[in-house]
Amino acid sequence: xxxxxxxxxxxxxxxxxxxxxxxxxxxxxxxxxxxxxxxxxxxxxxxxxxxxxxxxxxxxxxxxxxxxxxxxxxxxxxxxxxxxxxxxxxxxxxxxxxxxxxxxxxxxxxxxxxxxxxxxxxxxxxxxxxxxxxxxxxxx
Numbered sequence: 001x002x003x004x005x006x007x008x009x010x011x012x013x014x015x016x017x018x019x020x021x022x023x024x025x026x027x028x029x030x031x032x033x034x035x036x037x038x039x040x041x042x043x044x045x046x047x048x049x050x051x052x053x054x055x056x057x058x059x060x061x062x063x064x065x066x067x068x069x070x071x072x073x074x075x076x077x078x079x080x081x082x083x084x085x086x087x088x089x090x091x092x093x094x095x096x097x098x099x100x101x102x103x104x105x106x107x108x109x110x111x112x113x114x115x116x117x118x119x120x121x122x123x124x125x126x127x128x129x130x131x132x133x134x135x136x137x138x139x140x
Contacts, residue, residue: 006125007035009128009129010036010037011036011037011038012036012038012058012059013040013057013058013059014036014038014039014057014058014061014124015040015041015048015051015057015059015060015061016039016040016041016042016060017041017042017045017048017060017061017062017063017066017071018041018043018061018063018066018090019043019063019065019066020043020063021043023063023090023113024041025041027039027041027090030117030121031120031121034117036124040057043066044068045066045069045074048060048074049078052078052085052087053078053082055082055085058086058128059085059087059088059124059127060085060086060088061088061090061111061124062074062075062087062089063089063090063091064089064092064093064098064102065091071089071090072102072105075087075089075102075105075106075107076105076106079106083106084131085131086127086128086130086131087106087107088107088108088110088111088123088127089102089109089111090113091110091111091112092112092113093112094112098110108130109123109126109127111123
């Protein structure tokens with residue numbers, strides 16, 4: 001894919017959902033410094049669910065463990081009605097069982113904390129590329 005096409009992908013609306021303000025800030029700044037122009041964050045699961053269900057996010061970075069509701073439960077919930085929006089799970093645990101559970105529930109990908117900015121950006125771009133390929137309804 002050309003860098004011009006990647007630049008268009010960087011206009012996607014990205015939602016970061018994590019209860020840790022430091023993780024939200026680091027992820028947001030990493031993506032913004034890499035050229036992503038629409039990055040939103042929340043620590044509130046219901047806001048995330050509503051944004052995903054109403055199509056207000058083109059890609060979601062979703063924390064596995066949050067106090068109110070687990071990210072994996074949010075993933076299962078939204079996948080009932082939205083199978084298109086890429087959702088990348090964020091977790092501090094690098095366990096094969098978690099990866100399998102996330103993929104089975106509909107996760108697009110999985111990132112272990114702490115991550116490097118190049119890994120984060122590449123996983124986000126790959127998920128957006130695949131969505132664009134598989135979803136003719138998106139207007140870029």
